[in-house]
Amino acid sequence: MNIIVCLKQVPDTEAPIRIRPDGTGIDETGLNLVMNYYDEHATEAALRLREQFGGTVTAVAVGPERAREALRQALAMGADEAALLRDPQLDGADHLQVARALAAFITPRTPDVVICGKLSTDDNAAVVGPALAEVLDLPQATAIARLEVDPNRARATVHRELEGAVEVLEVPLPALFTVERSLNEPRYPSLPGIMKAKRKEIAVMDLAALGLSPEEVGSPGAVLERLTSPPGRTAGVQVNGAEPEAAVEAIITFLSERAKVL
Amino acid sequence: MAAGAGLSEVWVLVAHEGGAVRKITSELLGKARALAGGGRVVAVLLGAGVPDPARTLGRRGADEVILVDDARLAHYTTEGYAAALAHLAAEGPPALLLIGSTAQGRDLAPRLAARLGAAVVTDCQSLDVADGALVATRPMYTRKAIGTVRLGPGQMWIAVALPAVFPVPAETERTAEVRSAALPAEIRIRTRVVETRAIERETVPLTEAEVIVSGGRGLRGPENFPLLDALARALGAAVGSSRPPVDSGWVPHDYEIGQTGKTVSPQVYIACGISGAPQHLAGMSGSKFIVAINKDPNAPIFQLADLGVVGDLFEILPRLTEAVKRRKAVG
Numbered sequence: 001m002n003i004i005v006c007l008k009q010v011p012d013t014e015a016p017i018r019i020r021p022d023g024t025g026i027d028e029t030g031l032n033l034v035m036n037y038y039d040e041h042a043t044e045a046a047l048r049l050r051e052q053f054g055g056t057v058t059a060v061a062v063g064p065e066r067a068r069e070a071l072r073q074a075l076a077m078g079a080d081e082a083a084l085l086r087d088p089q090l091d092g093a094d095h096l097q098v099a100r101a102l103a104a105f106i107t108p109r110t111p112d113v114v115i116c117g118k119l120s121t122d123d124n125a126a127v128v129g130p131a132l133a134e135v136l137d138l139p140q141a142t143a144i145a146r147l148e149v150d151p152n153r154a155r156a157t158v159h160r161e162l163e164g165a166v167e168v169l170e171v172p173l174p175a176l177f178t179v180e181r182s183l184n185e186p187r188y189p190s191l192p193g194i195m196k197a198k199r200k201e202i203a204v205m206d207l208a209a210l211g212l213s214p215e216e217v218g219s220p221g222a223v224l225e226r227l228t229s230p231p232g233r234t235a236g237v238q239v240n241g242a243e244p245e246a247a248v249e250a251i252i253t254f255l256s257e258r259a260k261v262l
Numbered sequence: 263m264a265a266g267a268g269l270s271e272v273w274v275l276v277a278h279e280g281g282a283v284r285k286i287t288s289e290l291l292g293k294a295r296a297l298a299g300g301g302r303v304v305a306v307l308l309g310a311g312v313p314d315p316a317r318t319l320g321r322r323g324a325d326e327v328i329l330v331d332d333a334r335l336a337h338y339t340t341e342g343y344a345a346a347l348a349h350l351a352a353e354g355p356p357a358l359l360l361i362g363s364t365a366q367g368r369d370l371a372p373r374l375a376a377r378l379g380a381a382v383v384t385d386c387q388s389l390d391v392a393d394g395a396l397v398a399t400r401p402m403y404t405r406k407a408i409g410t411v412r413l414g415p416g417q418m419w420i421a422v423a424l425p426a427v428f429p430v431p432a433e434t435e436r437t438a439e440v441r442s443a444a445l446p447a448e449i450r451i452r453t454r455v456v457e458t459r460a461i462e463r464e465t466v467p468l469t470e471a472e473v474i475v476s477g478g479r480g481l482r483g484p485e486n487f488p489l490l491d492a493l494a495r496a497l498g499a500a501v502g503s504s505r506p507p508v509d510s511g512w513v514p515h516d517y518e519i520g521q522t523g524k525t526v527s528p529q530v531y532i533a534c535g536i537s538g539a540p541q542h543l544a545g546m547s548g549s550k551f552i553v554a555i556n557k558d559p560n561a562p563i564f565q566l567a568d569l570g571v572v573g574d575l576f577e578i579l580p581r582l583t584e585a586v587k588r589r590k591a592v593g
């Protein structure tokens with residue numbers, strides 16, 4: 001089975017971020033960057049399919065030089081190959097442009113399955129996956145919580161969580177999936193895996209190498225103009241050391257007079 | 263408020279379930295009306311055998327309903343909906359298509375954008391038109407930043423809006439005209455919906471709730487979630503949780519609020535036995551008001567709670583439920 005997993009390197013969500021004074025982005029100095037959380041689940045899903053059916057797992061990322069680290073992690077987890085798509089024209093690309101670059105890499109590799117995380121925790125957009133499915137002309141299922149591929153690899157049965165319901169879908173392969181965290185528990189890279197990953201070559205491709213002209217990638221339709229800090233929240237009233245009855249009274253008063261829901 | 267004359271035409275994709283139009287649709291119709299000014303607001307209703315929606319949708323601000331009633335749209339599928347909307351847009355695309363941020367909306371919008379070559383922005387919490395561009399703000403970096411995204415002129419825009427950020431507009435006497443449209447004979451839908459299993463829930467969906475009662479590790483076990491259910495029933499609220507109750511299997515996965523769960527912005531969020539980790543705040547710090555009940559006076563949640571109550575939730579919750587019931591009985 002030929003499996004492609006798309007991933008991104010993002011700031012660790014545990015750490016605070018610093019917005020650059022001019023609001024053009026975040027200051028990356030000293031920032032801990034990691035593989036996007038959901039992409040770990042995507043990589044795990046890819047590896048499990050390979051364990052079940054054989055074949056290869058190729059990890060691909062669009063991003064700057066530093067994104068190699070995330071690809072290195074995928075290799076350490078067990079991916080066979082990795083490629084970094086990097087081009088000045090992709091700096092400031094919107095999600096549809098990223099999808100077009102990924103598609104140019106993926107199409108000639110005729111995958112059986114393409115797997116992405118359900119979103120990346122930096123921009124939270126959840127756009128690249130379904131847009132990529134469209135460019136690749138593959139059926140899709142997003143934010144899947146369960147994945148089973150039938151023994152003759154013709155179709156997958158997946159579960160998606162909707163608001164208040166679980167949807168069971170049958171999807172013919174080849175297909176693209178974006179994955180929810182409840183799909184699996186990502187493995188930690190093993191020591192031999194890490195050693196092996198260090199020796200592996202990460203292919204770097206620019207748009208020319210992908211056979212894409214600047215026109216085909218186009219210009220961004222959506223542009224991030226600036227980042228600002230969210231409106232600060234400050235602590236309000238604290239009720240401490242009150243009897244439960246008094247605490248309840250304070251909550252009731254708050255709900256009716258401030259929040260006006262009672 | 264949008265400056266100038268407003269957009270010529272704004273479409274709203276109607277989210278519906280079991281014959282009922284979901285609340286997000288009303289929120290989007292209100293926003294569409296504001297952005298369109300004197301322009302046209304069109305509600306697009308896709309389905310099979312859906313009841314006549316003209317009155318409800320008109321009252322919330324639609325001038326017109328485009329109804330595509332087709333057996334192939336009986337269930338939502340990405341390709342069925344994308345084909346239907348692409349077909350309608352081919353006859354004359356709107357300036358802007360608004361879609362609610364539901365599991366289906368998020369599944370559909372990017373695919374449709376890629377198909378139509380439209381610009382797309384998701385998770386919008388504000389939308390305005392300025393200098394011919396659509397300007398949206400959205401939480402990013404797990405809500406540690408707000409991004410302002412600009413979709414330039416000369417292209418169709420698709421915006422996916424978060425639930426419960428735009429107010430439901432007051433009802434008017436308007437009745438929308440209904441125009442039926444047909445799907446092309448050949449559309450390709452490769453996925454098949456085998457079944458949709460409802461998760462039994464006594465209360466309202468989290469993303470639509472005005473009040474959310476949420477429990478964390480402080481609840482100690484599944485046997486104590488009924489304390490939250492009872493309070494939620496009394497308040498007409500939804501029940502959510504932090505991540506540990508989900509990971510421990512006390513509650514289903516769809517309860518989870520936070521970075522790896524849902525993003526909610528209710529009028530009031532009542533956090534019970536939740537410490538306030540950054541990943542949890544990522545999902546709920548956009549709430550209008552936050553009430554926290556925690557026995558640890560130094561719990562980080564108190565730094566952003568409008569009302570912080572230091573105390574034992576097991577003593578407070580049952581009494582609170584009774585007090586709410588008493589109050590409702592009077593009022």
Ligand SMILES: Cc1cc2nc3c(=O)[nH]c(=O)nc-3n(C[C@H](O)[C@H](O)[C@H](O)COP(=O)(O)OP(=O)(O)OC[C@H]3O[C@@H](n4cnc5c(N)ncnc54)[C@H](O)[C@@H]3O)c2cc1C
Nearest residue numbers: 478479480504505520521522523535536537542556557575
């Ligand atoms: C990549 C990643 C993603 C994550 N995503 C999420 C997410 O989406 N959502 C999420 O919630 N977490 C998420 N987490 C986990 C997060 O870091 C915290 O571990 C989690 O939010 C803690 O949940 P909690 O507040 O319920 O538990 P705790 O931090 O253990 O807090 C329990 C609280 O209950 C209080 N308490 C105990 N008993 C009582 C009592 N009788 N009465 C009153 N108070 C009591 C305690 O004082 C304490 O403050 C994520 C973590 C990682 C690494």
